[in-house]
Amino acid sequence: MNNKRSVYSSTLLKNMKNRIIFDCERMKYENTGLYHYCLNLGTHIAKFTRPGTEELYLYTPPGVEDLFDPHLKHIVQTPLHKLVMPRLDKFSVWHATYQDSYYLPFRNKDIKVVLSVHDLNFMYDAAKSPHKKQRNLNRLQMLIDRADVIICISEYARHDVNFYCDVKNKPVHVIYNGTNTLTQPGLLNQSYKPSKPFIFSVGTVVPKKNFHSLLPLLQGQEHLELVIAGRIDDVGYYQSILDTAEKMGLSKNVKFLGPISENEKSWYFNHCCAFSLPSTAEGFGLPVTEAMSVGKPLFLSDKTALPEIGGDVAFYFENFSAAHMNETFVAGMKRYGLFNMKQEIINKGKEYCWYIAAQEYWKIYRSLY
Numbered sequence: 001m002n003n004k005r006s007v008y009s010s011t012l013l014k015n016m017k018n019r020i021i022f023d024c025e026r027m028k029y030e031n032t033g034l035y036h037y038c039l040n041l042g043t044h045i046a047k048f049t050r051p052g053t054e055e056l057y058l059y060t061p062p063g064v065e066d067l068f069d070p071h072l073k074h075i076v077q078t079p080l081h082k083l084v085m086p087r088l089d090k091f092s093v094w095h096a097t098y099q100d101s102y103y104l105p106f107r108n109k110d111i112k113v114v115l116s117v118h119d120l121n122f123m124y125d126a127a128k129s130p131h132k133k134q135r136n137l138n139r140l141q142m143l144i145d146r147a148d149v150i151i152c153i154s155e156y157a158r159h160d161v162n163f164y165c166d167v168k169n170k171p172v173h174v175i176y177n178g179t180n181t182l183t184q185p186g187l188l189n190q191s192y193k194p195s196k197p198f199i200f201s202v203g204t205v206v207p208k209k210n211f212h213s214l215l216p217l218l219q220g221q222e223h224l225e226l227v228i229a230g231r232i233d234d235v236g237y238y239q240s241i242l243d244t245a246e247k248m249g250l251s252k253n254v255k256f257l258g259p260i261s262e263n264e265k266s267w268y269f270n271h272c273c274a275f276s277l278p279s280t281a282e283g284f285g286l287p288v289t290e291a292m293s294v295g296k297p298l299f300l301s302d303k304t305a306l307p308e309i310g311g312d313v314a315f316y317f318e319n320f321s322a323a324h325m326n327e328t329f330v331a332g333m334k335r336y337g338l339f340n341m342k343q344e345i346i347n348k349g350k351e352y353c354w355y356i357a358a359q360e361y362w363k364i365y366r367s368l369y
Contacts, residue, residue, distance in 0.1 A: 119283025
């Protein structure tokens with residue numbers, strides 16, 4: 001009798017569907033790296049669900065459901081979930097895609113948790129006090145304590161996690177992001193269209209992006225513009241760049257676009273003479289792979305994860321002195337043209353693939369049930 005019951009239970013478990021929740025909560029903030037991470041990875045992960053044995057649910061903020069396959073199921077996020085999560089007793093795996101999430105099944109220990117850690121950039125923020133850094137670390141540690149598996153988006157991020165946190169012998173994997181597919185290039189009637197060759201950069205306008213360091217590249221180069229796209233989060237930093245540009249006599253050569261559409265962004269990537277990201281804190285750097293997809297010259301800082309992602313097809317600023325940056329830029333542009341590096345850069349960009357990344361995530365999900 002016990003043997004029959006055991007066989008019956010085993011058969012029942014095999015016939016049960018494993019339900020996975022992919023957390024898209026950060027899609028409430030459009031035009032950010034986390035938004036595109038959730039959109040691209042969620043779209044590709046849906047392709048690998050095994051019909052009949054697995055179901056994928058997306059945990060989404062209101063209004064983004066239509067961006068995904070209409071056949072996918074959703075749990076719509078509400079502010080109440082910060083206090084009381086919805087019923088999750090039928091789910092096997094929760095993938096928390098953001099390392100500072102407030103939406104996690106802390107009480108339901110039967111659900112396995114996969115935690116994505118993008119970066120520990122707060123540890124490199126000179127403006128943050130030691131108290132705030134420790135507070136952020138404590139919160140990350142709380143999520144790591146609940147997680148069963150941790151996934152980092154670069155080896156650099158994994159190093160930081162292992163150095164600053166106690167992972168308690170839990171597996172810590174690295175799965176690189178894919179390249180965001182650039183849409184059809186196109187400007188709107190009101191879009192800014194540079195009249196000169198331009199260096200393009202994109203990112204939230206905050207001090208860690210280090211955009212101000214690019215201004216010396218324009219000195220003595222009246223034919224060149226600097227075009228920066230992205231939400232202005234730090235008005236003081238934004239104003240300081242404008243003030244510095246004015247003092248340097250470069251005001252007419254510097255343009256901040258603010259948030260832009262995907263078609264506009266694609267146009268600027270396709271038409272720029274070079275892409276630069278002099279950031280001092282990046283867990284990956286999605287714009288770098290976007291620039292790679294169209295083979296543009298890449299000028300990056302040699303800080304945090306950027307050398308890992310750019311590899312040997314990018315040129316690096318080892319410091320931010322005007323002389324060094326100008327020397328690096330001039331030499332890099334010359335080398336790019338001399339060795340016709342466009343196709344080499346495009347080929348490097350193909351290493352970052354959402355399709356492959358989604359397959360790797362599924363391997364981890366399935367190892368948990």
